Amino acid sequence: MTDLAGMNPRELSDWCKEQGLPAFRGKQIFQWIHQGADFDEMTNLPLSLRQQLRQTAVAQPVSIIEERKSRIDDTVKFLFGLKDGNCVEGVLMRYHHGCTLCISTQVGCRMGCTFCASTLDGCVRSLTAGEMLGEILCANRYLKGESRVHNVVLMGSGEPLDNYDNVMRFLRLLREENGVNIGLRNVSLSTCGLVPKMYQLAEENLPVTLSVSLHAPNDDIRRKTMPIAKVYPMEELLAACRNYIEKTGRRVIFEYALVGGVNCEDEHAVELASRLRGMQCHVNLIPLNVVEERDLKGVTEKTVRRFMDKLESLHISVTRRREMGDDIEGACGQLRRKTIMDKQGEGNNEP
Ligand code: SAH
Numbered sequence: 001m002t003d004l005a006g007m008n009p010r011e012l013s014d015w016c017k018e019q020g021l022p023a024f025r026g027k028q029i030f031q032w033i034h035q036g037a038d039f040d041e042m043t044n045l046p047l048s049l050r051q052q053l054r055q056t057a058v059a060q061p062v063s064i065i066e067e068r069k070s071r072i073d074d075t076v077k078f079l080f081g082l083k084d085g086n087c088v089e090g091v092l093m094r095y096h097h098g099c100t101l102c103i104s105t106q107v108g109c110r111m112g113c114t115f116c117a118s119t120l121d122g123c124v125r126s127l128t129a130g131e132m133l134g135e136i137l138c139a140n141r142y143l144k145g146e147s148r149v150h151n152v153v154l155m156g157s158g159e160p161l162d163n164y165d166n167v168m169r170f171l172r173l174l175r176e177e178n179g180v181n182i183g184l185r186n187v188s189l190s191t192c193g194l195v196p197k198m199y200q201l202a203e204e205n206l207p208v209t210l211s212v213s214l215h216a217p218n219d220d221i222r223r224k225t226m227p228i229a230k231v232y233p234m235e236e237l238l239a240a241c242r243n244y245i246e247k248t249g250r251r252v253i254f255e256y257a258l259v260g261g262v263n264c265e266d267e268h269a270v271e272l273a274s275r276l277r278g279m280q281c282h283v284n285l286i287p288l289n290v291v292e293e294r295d296l297k298g299v300t301e302k303t304v305r306r307f308m309d310k311l312e313s314l315h316i317s318v319t320r321r322r323e324m325g326d327d328i329e330g331a332c333g334q335l336r337r338k339t340i341m342d343k344q345g346e347g348n349n350e351p
Helices: 009-018 024-034 047-056 129-143 160-174 195-202 219-225 234-248 266-276 301-313 334-349
Strands: 062-069 076-082 087-095 098-102 106-108 123-126 149-154 187-191 209-213 252-258 281-287 318-320
Touching: 009 024, 024 129, 062 129, 076 129, 087 106, 087 129, 098 129, 123 160, 129 149, 129 160, 149 160, 160 187, 160 195, 187 195, 195 234, 209 234, 234 252, 234 266, 252 301, 266 281, 266 301, 281 301, 301 318
Parallel strands: 098 149, 149 187, 187 209, 209 252, 252 281, 281 318
Antiparallel strands: 062 076, 076 087, 087 098, 106 123
């Protein structure tokens, strides 16, 4: 089956020609796909063609298999089903200025960060560009025209830069005219710090915001929770960030998850501020979302406040991430994992 959602209009036209169809069908199919339509709904295509397409190709590679609405805010967590039976998570957040969708880029993750649920069973496979787009199309369908996805963050499960080519293809699809039409200034890509790929990204000439999961003020602490820190020391990581800022003119966002007893003392804030001094950057503090399987502690509100005040007093631009959907397994990989575990549990109960 050919995944049509990953193709741009030109490629779809070429594909149509290969199938013996007129090229203009490619443009029609592209528009329908980006509107979230399946072949049955492509009403300006002859019925026989729709039937023919259904047998050889896939228009909508993703479906919603579960949705959980937060009782605290308007956040919705989705479990997205893929055609091969795998599933990934996405989170839809509604702000007054529009909707943001957090999407997954891989089924699982192989980066091994100790605080993260996505990585507990490693990486099953990378998502295709069509599947990443499919997550957005699902959310748009869910919104039923009342609103649509305006901003996209690549912060669900997976390491986007470990799925580089598919992610680049996906980003270029986003800004196609007649497509979902999301400008890349409205896209944030989060990485645990694959340094060579960060340099490569800086050369792509795409105005995406780069978020870097730093989570520590020095290599000793970073290595405790992030295996990637053993491959790329912080100085190399920060040099790659400076290069990104210089090449794109965009500030870098540093994500910093506060882990009780590990990285949230005053001295850590002071060290962090000294490492980031002079950089066009912003720090986003995230109180650790405690993952049951991991032996790491969260932090109190007072600790978050103190760390934030300390950074501010050292003239570092800092905010804390709004915790949304806390009651719906909002953290990375938690819902998928829970669903898989529940299924296994059900299986075990069978006679
Ligand atoms: N692989 C990419 C993107 C996915 S994770 C990356 O590492 O950046 C998105 C963000 O959530 C990262 O900053 C990640 O470190 C953070 N995160 C993962 N698990 C978390 C948890 N349990 N509590 C708080 N933040 C977490």
